[in-house]
Amino acid sequence: MVVVVMFAVCWLPYHLYFIVTAYYPEINNTDYIQETYLAIYWLAMSNSMYNPIIYCWMNARFRRGFKQCFACLPFIHLTPEGSLNRRDARTSxxxxxxxxxxxxxxxxxxxxxxxxxxxxxxxxxxxxxxxxxxxxxxxx
Known part of the structure; x- marks a missing residue:
């Protein structure tokens, strides 16, 4: 549910921009429209960065796999396989x-x-x- 809501929040302004400019093409001649478009475009493209953050926050198995993937880094501490805390056990x-x-x-x-x-x-x-x-x- 969180992933779907985040997708809608990120991509809705992008699609609304094109709907509005299709009906009111004179908007393209206003001041700061280029900056506005770039901000909307950045927001839409940033959606792909939020999914791993949401998955890591809400899913213990994803969190564990992520830690295993980056286990070579000195600040990542991997717990033994069987030791899950109460929150991890509920989400896995x-x-x-x-x-x-x-x-x-x-x-x-x-x-x-x-x-x-x-x-x-x-x-x-x-x-x-x-x-x-x-x-x-x-x-x-």
Whole structure:
């Protein structure tokens, strides 16, 4: 949602400028129109710079990948793979292509990492257990 709003804010003045100049071409002869156009053009083109900032701010997986990409820099400190803080754990839920949550880890209040498997994985494990029990019962 934030990315879409930022896109609209950046590109709306650019498109409005061309709509206004199409209906009122005499605007092109006014003072400071060149500077106005350059400011509007700069704002539109700056949109591509805001997306990585928004993603880094709002997505822990993007933040971690960004840190891994620039790990060679001395001021970037990468934490161990399993240690996410509470905010990172909430923003890094993995989803499958079907939209079902495949696995989820969260940090408890005492600092322990808790894992919860999806319903699909739990059912699969339950079926495997049931088949094992049926096979064991049939062998006896």
């Amino acid at each position: 839920k993995k989803k499958s292509y079907s939209g079902a949550m495949t696995d989820f880890s969260r940090i408890g209040r005492n600092g322990t990492i808790q894992f919860r498997l999806s319903t699909r994985a739990t059912l699969q494990a339950a079926n495997e257990t049931s088949f094992t029990h049926i096979a064991d019962d049939g062998m006896k």
